[in-house]
Amino acid sequence: MRAPIYLDEAGAWEAICAARRIGAPEPGRRLRLEIGESWLWIDADGGWSIDPMPPAPICLLLDLYLPLALQDGPSFTIAHLGQSLDGRIAAANGASRWVTGPEDLLHNHRMRALADAILVGADTVRLDDPQLTVRRCPGDNPVRVVLDPMLGLGSDYALFRDQAAETLVITAGDRAPPTHLGQAEVVSVPRTEDGALDCRAIVELLRRRGLGWLFVEGGGVTVSRFLAQGVLDRLQLTIAPLIIGSGxxxxxxxEIQTLAQGLRPRLRRFALGGDMLFECDFS
Ligand SMILES: NC(=O)c1ccc[n+]([C@@H]2O[C@H](COP(=O)([O-])OP(=O)(O)OC[C@H]3O[C@@H](n4cnc5c(N)ncnc54)[C@H](OP(=O)(O)O)[C@@H]3O)[C@@H](O)[C@H]2O)c1
Known part of the structure; x- marks a missing residue:
């Protein structure tokens, strides 16, 4: 008798990317992907089955990403922050390497690979000069989007120069912006009554460009504004066993007056190495 061949990490990630490309099956139907000599069956909600049952880390991979990969509605907005036990994402001076462990960094890259667009706030660019590309797993680079309402960033940052992916800068509609910042295109959206950029208008602008699956990667100000404006479908918080104490x-x-006014979303949770990922579902 031949030994069973189990689905491995590379095969599982390939299947997840294939599911993202193909999209969700009709309700009541299942997607069938050929994996070696077996079939991976996927439900519209991301439920799955395969024989033989893979090892636990592969099950976690499929459980975590398949429901996200199958989000193919007009728009899907999901944010992520890696934070300490006391809710900090960086030291006061902006040092943030690394709050969470390597498993969460890989997770970030996998989220980038699933996304049509990745979005960050101006301070993340100012402090980290990030590339926002997919490097730790197979996958295409998403379009990069930076929120810079006052156009305070210069054109010297890596993502405005490297041409690794299309890049957009979103500024406030009350300005007459230049058309480009380095290689990046500059576009504008209106402000809300409190002066913030209108996150719903941002999602709509990106959707019209075919960028419906949006990953908001930080920082805290940016993710908080998406959440406050009711624009997030999901929020992932990866909690690291670290107390920063300031920052x-x-x-x-x-502010709220009673805890009943707090948000109590449905939750999924996953262990990522020594960290714990909580995914809040606001849809
Ligand atoms: N641990 C993590 O998961 C993680 C992820 C990303 C970044 N980081 C770290 O977080 C720090 C930066 O985060 P941060 O919270 O300080 O800043 P941020 O969110 O990166 O950027 C904040 C700035 O972006 C602009 N902005 C974002 N959303 C806006 C909106 N809806 N309307 C108007 N303006 C908007 C504002 O620019 P103006 O001030 O010009 O109005 C705002 O001050 C860095 O240290 C970075 O290393 C950590």
């Missing part, structure tokens, strides 16, 4: 906060929302 840049993760989520900050307007």
């Amino acid at each position: 840049r906060p993760g989520i900050q929302l307007p």
Whole structure:
């Protein structure tokens, strides 16, 4: 008798990317992907089955990403922050390497690979000069989007020069912006009454460009504004066993009077190495 061949990590990730390309099956139907000599069956909600059952880390991979890969509605907006036990995403001076462990960094790259567009706030560019490309797993680079309402960033940052992916800078509609910042295109959206960029208008602008699956990667101010404006479908918080005690906060929302006014989303949770990922579902 031949030994069973189990689905491995590379095969599972390939299947997840294939599911993202193909999209969700009709309700009540299942997607069938050929994996070696067996079939991976996938439900519209991301439920799956395969024989033989793979080892636990591969099950976690499929459980975590398949429901996200199958989000193919007009728009899907998901944010992520890696934070300490006391809710900080960086030290006061912006040092943030690394709050969470290598498994969460890989997770970030996998989220980038699933996304049509990745979005960050101006301070993340100012402090980290990030590339925002997919490097730790197979996958295409998403379009990169930076929120810079006052156009305070210069054109010297890597993502405005490297041409690794299409890049957009979103500024406030009350300005007459230049058309480009380095290689990046500059576009504008209106502000809300409190002066923030209108996150719903941002999602709509990206959707019209075919960038419906949006990954908001930080920092805390940016993710908090998407959450406060009710624009997030999901929020992932990866909590690291670290107390920073001061520094840049993760989520900050307007004050509430009673805890009943707090948000109590449905949750999924996954162990990522020594960290714990909580995924909040606001849809
Ligand atoms: N641990 C993590 O997961 C993680 C992820 C990303 C970044 N980081 C770290 O977080 C720090 C940066 O985060 P941060 O919270 O300080 O800043 P941020 O969110 O990166 O950027 C904040 C700035 O972006 C602009 N902005 C974002 N959303 C806006 C909106 N809806 N309307 C108007 N303006 C908007 C504003 O620019 P103006 O001030 O010009 O108005 C705002 O001050 C860095 O240290 C970075 O290393 C950590």
